[in-house]
Amino acid sequence: MATGTASPPVRVPVEEIAAYAVEVDRAARFPRESIDALRFAGLLGLGVPESYGGPGGGPAEVARAIEEVAAACASTGMVYTMHLVAAQTLLAGTNGDGVKAETLRAIAAGEHLSTLAYSESGSRSHFWAQVSRAAPANGGVRIDADKSWITSASAADSYIAATGAAGSDDPIETELYLIDAGADGIEVVEPFDGLGMRGNDSSPVRFRGVLAPEERRLGEPRSGFALMMSATLPWFVLGSAACCLGVAGAALVLATDHVSGVRFAHLGTTLAELPTVRARLAEAELRYLQARAYLYTVAEQIAAGAPEAKVGVLALKAVAAEAAIDVTDAAMRVCGGAAYSRHLPLERLFRDARAATVMAPTTDVLLDLLGKSMTGQELF
Numbered sequence: 001m002a003t004g005t006a007s008p009p010v011r012v013p014v015e016e017i018a019a020y021a022v023e024v025d026r027a028a029r030f031p032r033e034s035i036d037a038l039r040f041a042g043l044l045g046l047g048v049p050e051s052y053g054g055p056g057g058g059p060a061e062v063a064r065a066i067e068e069v070a071a072a073c074a075s076t077g078m079v080y081t082m083h084l085v086a087a088q089t090l091l092a093g094t095n096g097d098g099v100k101a102e103t104l105r106a107i108a109a110g111e112h113l114s115t116l117a118y119s120e121s122g123s124r125s126h127f128w129a130q131v132s133r134a135a136p137a138n139g140g141v142r143i144d145a146d147k148s149w150i151t152s153a154s155a156a157d158s159y160i161a162a163t164g165a166a167g168s169d170d171p172i173e174t175e176l177y178l179i180d181a182g183a184d185g186i187e188v189v190e191p192f193d194g195l196g197m198r199g200n201d202s203s204p205v206r207f208r209g210v211l212a213p214e215e216r217r218l219g220e221p222r223s224g225f226a227l228m229m230s231a232t233l234p235w236f237v238l239g240s241a242a243c244c245l246g247v248a249g250a251a252l253v254l255a256t257d258h259v260s261g262v263r264f265a266h267l268g269t270t271l272a273e274l275p276t277v278r279a280r281l282a283e284a285e286l287r288y289l290q291a292r293a294y295l296y297t298v299a300e301q302i303a304a305g306a307p308e309a310k311v312g313v314l315a316l317k318a319v320a321a322e323a324a325i326d327v328t329d330a331a332m333r334v335c336g337g338a339a340y341s342r343h344l345p346l347e348r349l350f351r352d353a354r355a356a357t358v359m360a361p362t363t364d365v366l367l368d369l370l371g372k373s374m375t376g377q378e379l380f
């Protein structure tokens with residue numbers, strides 16, 4: 001897989017992003033200011049190689065940047081993850097010129113936001129299977145599809161959209177196309193109203209008669225599944241895990257500060273002086289440290305193309321997603337009613353942390369795939 005070339009010094013504008021996090025969550029609105037801050041910091045092109053005008057950067061740099069963004073605002077973290085994963089998928093499906101290369105150059109210049117349009121209402125969380133079917137049209141294809149969730153649906157400039165290959169009835173014989181979000185036939189059906197990541201704009205989108213000339217197809221005919229597995233999945237797993245650990249890390253900092261600061265006036269002690277509180281915090285720290293160490297282990301495996309990356313790609317997202325749930329749960333408990341109310345921003349992190357387990361591939365699907373891999377069974 002392409003992993004970029006240079007290792008740029010990455011400075012994430014965390015203060016600018018954090019400044020909008022509460023309002024983005026309350027209003028369930030797209031974090032436009034935060035995405036602009038990433039654009040001005042030159043980070044929308046992270047991972048895009050210098051040959052396309054990008055700063056380069058491999059899996060570890062991408063994961064670190066996403067972690068910091070998500071710690072400041074999880075909705076922005078999700079939008080940023082989907083954009084960077086779309087860019088890597090486009091990179092893998094490009095032969096160096098035409099509209100796909102132009103789009104990569106625009107991404108590198110910070111002028112273009114992209115995302116993934118894989119999930120369909122028919123195949124639900126089985127993103128690798130498409131119930132929509134392309135039809136040949138004007139030397140390319142016509143796409144009719146009901147996409148169930150597209151992060152940044154209303155704000156993105158393009159979607160990397162999956163659809164079943166024309167002439168096949170196999171749900172995993174698919175193709176990926178670079179589609180302009182403003183193309184004729186595309187309609188964002190309704191705004192996203194979710195428990196967490198409330199600003200990520202993961203809305204259902206209807207494709208009706210959307211035309212895609214051949215030059216917009218990523219890779220060879222019927223290569224959609226292979227590209228999803230070789231390009232999208234590794235980068236998505238890294239990004240999703242980094243989001244989870246950014247959220248978990250932020251929750252730990254908040255909880256530690258709170259329990260160290262507040263006092264029982266009648267006892268003259270802090271919450272942190274309670275052994276149960278300390279033990280719960282310490283257990284949460286262990287979960288966090290283990291998952292975070294694994295994130296950067298898998299990032300290295302992916303960058304090196306190591307054989308262990310096969311297990312890492314199946315395991316990492318589940319490890320990080322479940323750790324984020326446990327850590328934010330512990331943080332809520334030790335902070336008591338102050339966390340249950342909005343006195344502390346912890347309840348937002350608790351809600352945000354729940355997204356990854358239900359995002360495809362879900363934790364339960366990953367357990368099934370990993371179990372199949374361990375026992376020598378076909379994964380799909």
Ligand SMILES: Cc1cc2nc3c(=O)[nH]c(=O)nc-3n(C[C@H](O)[C@H](O)[C@H](O)COP(=O)(O)OP(=O)(O)OC[C@H]3O[C@@H](n4cnc5c(N)ncnc54)[C@H](O)[C@@H]3O)c2cc1C
Binds near residue numbers: 115118
């Ligand atoms: C915040 C957010 C952002 C998203 N952004 C995007 C995006 O940008 N692009 C995109 O394409 N999609 C996106 N999605 C969609 C996502 O990837 C899933 O498709 C979606 O969450 C699935 O929801 P569902 O109700 O259809 O799940 P269902 O498929 O109905 O799953 C319900 C339950 O069944 C379990 N299950 C299903 N199949 C199996 C199996 N084989 N083995 C064991 N258990 C199984 C699941 O684990 C889950 O617990 C996003 C989702 C979220 C929450």
